[in-house]
Amino acid sequence: MSVIDQKHIRNFCIIAHIDHGKSTLADRIIEETGLLTSREMQSQVLDNMELERERGITIKAQTVRTVYKAKDGEEYIFNLIDTPGHVDFNYEVSRSLAACDGAILVVDAAQGVEAQTLANVYLALDHDLDVFPVINKVDLPSAEPERVIEEIEDVIGIEATDAPQISAKTGLHVDQVLEEIVHKIPAPNGDPQVPLQALIFDSVYDSYKGVIVFCRIKEGTVKKGTKIQMMATGAREEVVEVGYFGAGRFIPCEELSAGMVGYITASIKNVKDARVGDTVTDANRPCEKPLPGYKKVNPMVYCGMYPADGAKYPDLRDALEKLQLNDASLQFEPETSIALGFGFRCGFLGLLHLEIIQERLEREYNLDLVTTAPSVIYKVHKTNGEVIELTNPSNLPEPSEIEYMEEPMVKAEIMVTSEFIGAIMDLCQERRGEYQGMEYIEATRAVLHYHLPLNEIIYDFFDALKSRSRGYASFDYEMLGYQQSSLVKLDILVNKEEVDALSFIVFEGSAYDRGRRMCEKLKEEIPRQLFEIPIQAAIGGKIIARETVKALRKDVLAKCYGGDISRKRKLLEKQKEGKKRMRQVGNVEIPQKAFMSVLKLDDK
Numbered sequence: 001m002s003v004i005d006q007k008h009i010r011n012f013c014i015i016a017h018i019d020h021g022k023s024t025l026a027d028r029i030i031e032e033t034g035l036l037t038s039r040e041m042q043s044q045v046l047d048n049m050e051l052e053r054e055r056g057i058t059i060k061a062q063t064v065r066t067v068y069k070a071k072d073g074e075e076y077i078f079n080l081i082d083t084p085g086h087v088d089f090n091y092e093v094s095r096s097l098a099a100c101d102g103a104i105l106v107v108d109a110a111q112g113v114e115a116q117t118l119a120n121v122y123l124a125l126d127h128d129l130d131v132f133p134v135i136n137k138v139d140l141p142s143a144e145p146e147r148v149i150e151e152i153e154d155v156i157g158i159e160a161t162d163a164p165q166i167s168a169k170t171g172l173h174v175d176q177v178l179e180e181i182v183h184k185i186p187a188p189n190g191d192p193q194v195p196l197q198a199l200i201f202d203s204v205y206d207s208y209k210g211v212i213v214f215c216r217i218k219e220g221t222v223k224k225g226t227k228i229q230m231m232a233t234g235a236r237e238e239v240v241e242v243g244y245f246g247a248g249r250f251i252p253c254e255e256l257s258a259g260m261v262g263y264i265t266a267s268i269k270n271v272k273d274a275r276v277g278d279t280v281t282d283a284n285r286p287c288e289k290p291l292p293g294y295k296k297v298n299p300m301v302y303c304g305m306y307p308a309d310g311a312k313y314p315d316l317r318d319a320l321e322k323l324q325l326n327d328a329s330l331q332f333e334p335e336t337s338i339a340l341g342f343g344f345r346c347g348f349l350g351l352l353h354l355e356i357i358q359e360r361l362e363r364e365y366n367l368d369l370v371t372t373a374p375s376v377i378y379k380v381h382k383t384n385g386e387v388i389e390l391t392n393p394s395n396l397p398e399p400s401e402i403e404y405m406e407e408p409m410v411k412a413e414i415m416v417t418s419e420f421i422g423a424i425m426d427l428c429q430e431r432r433g434e435y436q437g438m439e440y441i442e443a444t445r446a447v448l449h450y451h452l453p454l455n456e457i458i459y460d461f462f463d464a465l466k467s468r469s470r471g472y473a474s475f476d477y478e479m480l481g482y483q484q485s486s487l488v489k490l491d492i493l494v495n496k497e498e499v500d501a502l503s504f505i506v507f508e509g510s511a512y513d514r515g516r517r518m519c520e521k522l523k524e525e526i527p528r529q530l531f532e533i534p535i536q537a538a539i540g541g542k543i544i545a546r547e548t549v550k551a552l553r554k555d556v557l558a559k560c561y562g563g564d565i566s567r568k569r570k571l572l573e574k575q576k577e578g579k580k581r582m583r584q585v586g587n588v589e590i591p592q593k594a595f596m597s598v599l600k601l602d603d604k
C-alpha cells in the first residue's frame, strides 16, 4: 500500500457542551463515509481485516478512520479523534486536541452557548486548532438557529453566519458538515524522513495485543520492527504492528508517517509505560526533544473502597489491578480501617472518574463495595517542618503537631441566566466561594467567576447548582492551587465508638453545622436495634452534636400475626438482602449508604 499523501488527510475532533449531540454527529459521520479508499480495496488490507474479524477484538477505540469521497471527486481520509467531554479528564481532552488540526464545534440550537462550549473552544484555540461551528438539533420545535448563530459570533467571536444548520438525529445537512471538514480543516504537515516524533493521546490494554498506543505522528515514520522509545517513561520495545481503527476493528497497515493518526502495538505490558501525552521516538534515531506538554496526571479525589464481604478482598485487589492496566490515572494502595477491615485507598481524577470505577467494579467484577466519602488532598504543615499530603482523614496528625493546613482551590466559571444570579451567588457564598467578577454575555445571561475550595465542589455542588437554577446554570472549573485554611477533623461516634471510616475533614466554621446534620442523617440511615444507639459528632474529643436511634420494641415478624407464611418469608428475605450491605461496628450494624451520608448533607 502506498503512502497516503498529506493533502488528503484531515485530523479533527468534535467539541460540545454535554448533550449537544457530539456522539450522534460522530455516528452520522461514520455512517455516511466509507471504510477504505478505492486503492486500499484492491490491496491486501482486506485479508488482514478478515483476520481481525475472526479474533473479534471489540475495544472501543478513541479514534476512527473513515474515507470520504468529496464533491471535488477526491478521496479524503478522516481521522475523527474522540475527546472526553468532562472536566475530570481535562488533561486527556487537551492531549486529544493536540493530536488534531481542527475541530467541529457543535452547539445545540435550543440551548445555545454554555459553559463547556466556551471552555472547549478556548482549549481548542490554545492548541491553534481551526474551529468551525455547526448548529445542531434544528429539528426541535424550540430551535432558534438565528439567535444561536448571533450568540456564537458575539460570545465566542468566531464566524458562524454560514454554519451548517443540521439535525444529527435525522441526518439533515450532515453532508454540508462533511464538505466543511475538507475545506475548513487544514491538512497536516510534517516530514516523513526526519526522526520519529509521535504524540500518544490514548492507550488501552488488550489481553491479546498488549498495550495499544494511539498516536498522532508529527514527524518521521514508524513501521513493524522499528525500535521505539517512550521519552518520558523510558520504556523501549520493538513495534509488532501499526495500523488504524475503522468500522469497529483494527486494520493493520505497512507504516504510519508524518500527519497520520493510528495505533502501534509493541508488547508493552502496562499502560503506565505508555502514558497519554508522552512522545514516541525511534530508539536508534531519537528526535531532539519531546513534544511539549507532557504532564503526569495526579488523582485529585481519594476514597476508601472495601469489599462488603471481607473474604472478597483478594478479588477486589485483582479487579483494581485489571482496571489499572487500562487506566493509568487510577491509583490504589492497601489500607485498613477499624470499622471496615481490609480495603484500598483509591485515587481518582474527580468524582465522575470515581463513579465510573465504582460502577465497573460492581457490574463487571460482581463486587459489593462499601465506599467511604471522597476526600481531596490536604497539605498538612507540621510543627517539625514536615509537609504531608493527606489523602485519608484518619491519618491526620495530632492537633498539637500541626502548624497549619492547606486545601486545594479551583477557578470556576458559572454561566447562568440573570434571574438566577442571586441564587447562585448565595450558593457560592455558602460554599466559601471568593467572588472574582461577573460579565454579561448577552442581555439575559452572565458568567460568574469564583474561586472555590475543591472540597466544597465534590459534595453535591453540581446538583445544588442545577436545582437552584432550575437546570439553567452550567459550570466548568480548573485547578488553581493550594490555599491556607482553618480545617478540623470531625469524628463520628456510633454507640460511643469512633468509626474511623466516617471521619472527615471540614472547614472549622462549618464544623458545628455539618456535625449536627451528619448526626441527623445517620439517625435516618441506621436501623433501630434492640438497644438505644447514641450517634455523636466530635472534634478533638469534644462532643459537638448528638442524636439517638431509639430502641426497637417489636421484631419485624410481629406484624404478621403468625398467619401469612409467604409474607413472613418475604420480610425475612428483605432483611437478608439488607444485611449484605451492612457493616458491623461494635454491636451496631451500619448500612453502606451511611458511609456516603456526608455527601448528602445539603439536600433538604
Ligand SMILES: Nc1nc2c(ncn2[C@@H]2O[C@H](COP(=O)(O)OP(=O)(O)OP(=O)(O)O)[C@@H](O)[C@H]2O)c(=O)[nH]1
Pocket: 016, 017, 018, 019, 020, 021, 022, 023, 024, 025, 085, 136, 137, 138, 139, 140, 166, 167, 168, 169, 170
Ligand atoms: N432532536 C434532536 N435530538 C438530538 C439531535 N442530536 C442529538 N440529539 C439527542 O440529544 C441527546 C444527546 O446527544 P449525544 O450525541 O449523546 O450528545 P453528546 O454531546 O455526545 O453528549 P455526551 O456524550 O453526554 O457528551 C441524545 O438524546 C440525542 O438523541 C438532533 O439533531 N435533534
